[in-house]
Amino acid sequence: MSWAIIRKIFILAALLGLLVPAAPGLAEDRPLLMEGKKTIFQRVITHPEAALHQAPGGAAVAKIIPFSVLYVYERRTHDGAVWLRVAPDTVGGGQGWLPAAAASDWKQALVLLFAERVSREPLLFFKESGDLEDLAGQKDIGGALARLRSEFQKYAAEKTAPPAAFPVLAMEPGDEVGAVPYDHFYLMPIFSYQELFEGVKFLEVGSIDPALGGDESGAGGGDDGGRGGPAAGSAKNAIAFVMDATISMGPYIEKSREITREIYDEVEARGQGDNVALGIVAFRNSVEASPRLGYVSKVISPLRLAMERDEFEKALSEVREAEVSTHSYNEDSLAGIKTAIEELDWDPYNGRVVLLITDAGPLEITDPYISTMMTTGEIADLARQKNIKIITLHVKSGSGLKNHGYAEEAYRLLSFNAEDYSGYLSWDAPTAEKGAADFEGTVQSLTAGMTRTLFGKRDEPKKKKPAASDLEERAAALGEALGYSIRLEYLGRANRSVAPRVVRSWIADKDMARLAAANDRAVVPTVEVAVLLSKDQLSALSRQLKMIIDNAERVKKTGATDFFAAILSASTQISRDPARFAANPETNLGEMGVLGEFLDGLPYQSDIMGMTERDWYGMSIGQQTQFINRLKSRLARYEEYDRDVDNWARFGGAHPGDWLYRVPLTMLP
16 A cells, blocks of 8 residues: 555566566556546556566566555456556556456545444445345345344354355444444445435445454554554543633533532442543633633643542632633634643543533634634544544523524534434523533433443443433433443454455445334434545645645635635545645646546545535635635644554555545545
């Protein structure tokens, strides 16, 4: 996968005279074009055990790193088998050969990650797309899926091969062994797709996990195959209270003192005092705008176990609401979240939860005093990458009536979401007393639900949806789901749960059983989409976006067509062929007249790819400004990716520029 290593293999083999020279007349040797395309080159992604050969049918020169991306320069049939002349770039000419059966055509740079498991069953990998079509035609899709899972698990337990007619090749790890940890590096590239039914795509994918053995690439930042958590056998959990400490929050600060005492009492009564830690972060707003506030955000108490509760309670007792007003109704809650993520020591804990407590929305990206330069989407992505789940407790006081809609929309995007279980909880607070009482009941129900699934009976959370009007019932259901999600993650780490190894298979991107249920039309994703980028490619994207924005702002033409076209071109190219983009990032697909062919055939698109020039011109100046500020927020997130050393997969690459990262598609422009 590391192109530097692949290039070295090609160069070394050429120096030793092991590779055949390019055919006569190929001085301008270029890769083949994809069928029906004028400018998009054919690429393949190699299978495990693939090797480079000196000629079709000739001796193997070197083993190729699994899932390396190579350009195809020639296809030739030899002794009835198709061979590919390949190279890692578009300018050096194809010099090595690869059996076509040892690679799969890869038409873009999109990969998949398993989605949150609480609201769905383990994903099945089918042999053919027709198998999924047959399944979709059955009356009881849920029952059919359950039978297939049961049969597959039976064959796996007995270590016997399924019958040839059995349609399932592999299955995502079941609940008994736990979910594949989000930060464990595996690859699931998309080869092709079909959209035969509304609301669901059938995807042809591969799947490889370096932890399955036979891999010597040193994938990932660490060596344990399960980074970002403590060793197996230590089911430790941490909850950080991120508290609004501005005017009007005094009653909630006081209630928090009582609630944290109750939590410590409960975990000690269960004999779990060594396994649950609490911490506190407080936030206010800009001290530049209002110096007397004292701070924007700060750690009041680090994460402390029950044996250290005296220090925790002393720190919490010293928290006071601000004595002066801030410059806006919105507060810098994202600064509080970011401080909790980056300054608390989460490493010893499997379960990681942030409880955000506030009566105001977050500062908008357009606010001149925002400290993070990120929106809720980027902060949510930062938390997810650190395996931290955010729960927002939003107090809707009468004075903030005009702020409630904005705050709810922002915090829903920020918070944990498992389709059935929203991590955003709110309640009306006509008086401080009523609001504080509801706050206490909500947190009590939430933490009780968590402890039931973490330390009590090992059942799945109840599937029955609580009444929307019953705040405490919703909080309890959320707590159970949260605890169950944390337990699946813990079991996955303890059992070193990995993605299945499948060269080619078909999956559905939504839970088909849920889509088919007559009384439940919830769209529950089975996978999330990401773009596989190297450090150099991410840096090229970051530099190009910054240059486009800076140039447009300098000449005051951010609303111009060429600005929109340049951003659209960059986002499209990075999704289709990031190596080619990195080599020439200033290429504008719109000016070349080929934007349409780059967009055509992409199974998923970023925000801007779904827009047209008419959409852009239809936006107000304020909306265009918001869009540009979101781009700046994405740039800040790219800087965070660059520093996130633990989650860059190295695959044996010594040069950091060749390390790989799965950037969520939602984080592209």
